[in-house]
Amino acid sequence: MGNSDSAIEIDTRPWLDVEQRGRTFYLTVGGSWTVRHAAILDPQLRALEAGHASDVEIDASGIDRLDSTGGWLLVRTKMTFEAAGIRVPVFKTPELYTALLASIEREHITPPVSIEERVTLAAFLERIGRATHNVAIQAVGIIGYLGHVTLEWLEAIYAPRGNLRVTAIVHQIEEVGINALPIVGLLMFLIGIVLAYQGADQLKRFDLEILTINALGIGVLREIGVLFTAIIIAGRSGSAFTAQIGTMKVNEELDAMQTIGLNVVDVLILPRIIALVIALPFLTFYADIMALIGGAVMCYFDLGITIPEYIRQLHTAVGVNTLLVGLIKAPVFAYVIAMVGCYEGMNVERNAASVGKLTTRSVVEAVFLVIVLDAGFSVLFSVLGI
């Protein structure tokens, strides 16, 4: 092949000539038949019509550079003629490339790869069907997993076999609880400000701005505090669980654990679930306090309510029960977030895209389930009259 060190520069333009004499069709080609010119040559070659000719003579001796893509174009042209019942008695090629062309023709056993074009209506419907089916399988899988983990967890409590790993639990509590304090605190403080401002703005019109505190206190303690904390933690820790466990799975670390005789549920999953179930109520309590402080700051600057007044009003508006109604939800949310995070982590397949996909899915599912459960709690509490 071209021995020059500047192969691109010496590339000449490829050309092809056709001529018909009697029953013979002459195809003469030359120039550089390389991958860089293939896009130009391809449609010209496909458009060739030998008409009523019975023989085709191909003269490729004018080719000065040929690579395997160009070689394929030549061989394909020859084979197309032959497939149409036209003989190709003459196929002249430069000696240098005879071996390459022969091997392309000989090894050509593979029919062209057909990459499915997924644009048809049927394909669209198929995708919807497939997705629906996947959702169903997913739901069954997650329920099965819930049962599996719950059994392990009950076993750990009733028949301890040393499978509660305290160090791992404490480490996870630090990860998911203590390390989350800054972000949860800041966000809830801001949310307190926003809620107080909105409430004050509306209630001022009726001269009832003092009731801002009631609305804020009840709203934050019953709903907003726990819901927002759970959502933040789903994004922060649920995703981390999926990514950590998923990456370990990609590295075959989980398989290694099993061969050593470590129970993956004991070692990886229970510590995470227990840690989150312990940490989330505390985080929620802290989040409630931060939101109320945010509200107090807003009330002071916007409505001129002093801190003692604020506390007094808050005291008449909310009781310990209000706080507990919020807090009781936290361990349930935590359980769901940790379960989903670990479950999706275990589902990771051994490729790079899978970790990202399932991490996203774990957050979406966790947030979805948290909100559904919250709605469920609301119904339950209203039936119970709490």
Place this chain on the structure above:
Amino acid sequence: MAEAPSEPVIRLRGVVNRVGGRLLHDHVDLDVNRGEILAVVGGSGTGKSVLLRSIVGLMTPSEGSIEVLGRDVMHMSEKELRTLQMRWGVLFQDGALFSSQTVAENIQVPLREYTTMSQRLMNEVAAMKLSMVGLPEDAAQKHPSELSGGMRKRAGLARALALEPELVFLDEPTAGLDPISANLFDELVRGLQKSLNLTVFMVTHDLDTLKATADRVAVLVNRRLKIGTIDELRNDSDPWIQEYFSGPRGRAALAS
């Protein structure tokens, strides 16, 4: 089209590489000639892959000059490097196929990026490359995770050959393959090198590969390269080289 001995395809002069403060290459010189298979060997951690990565522009040495196909790769704009990269292909360890795409799509990535071929022609070219590297036709629609290690390497080689490069870099082409697949891969490399007149720069540990494919061998010892044919190197006095070629594995591989 034989011409007078042309310039080397790869020319390294005084290359110094430090990784994490550790000196790996101390003024390394190397010429790779057109149409030859040069294999780089050396102990683990001596920086064989680092050498490969500096030549293909994935990292920049702290000193020295590297010319590939007559161009200085160290002082080159991003755009010039792109143009030059079209003229070489790299096979990474384990293929480095894009895991979200099928094998056929992997092969078509460079074609789609650098040419204006129709999808139909790209499919045909992908099929041809697959048959060139000896993969069955049903491999085209599979994802890399469904392939064995040997098939992934073949598919990686098919992708590396997509743009008809003059120069191919192979990083540990036979590592992790069973002996039979490794032999087949050696034959494949040798065969493709002949039929496409490739220049091959390969990093390897495998003595059998060395024996079966390499025209010349560059041994990385004491942060320098010692270059020669296998026979020349066997007579070298360096203890590591002696151990490498005359140890039990070396003797077995070279005896046949």
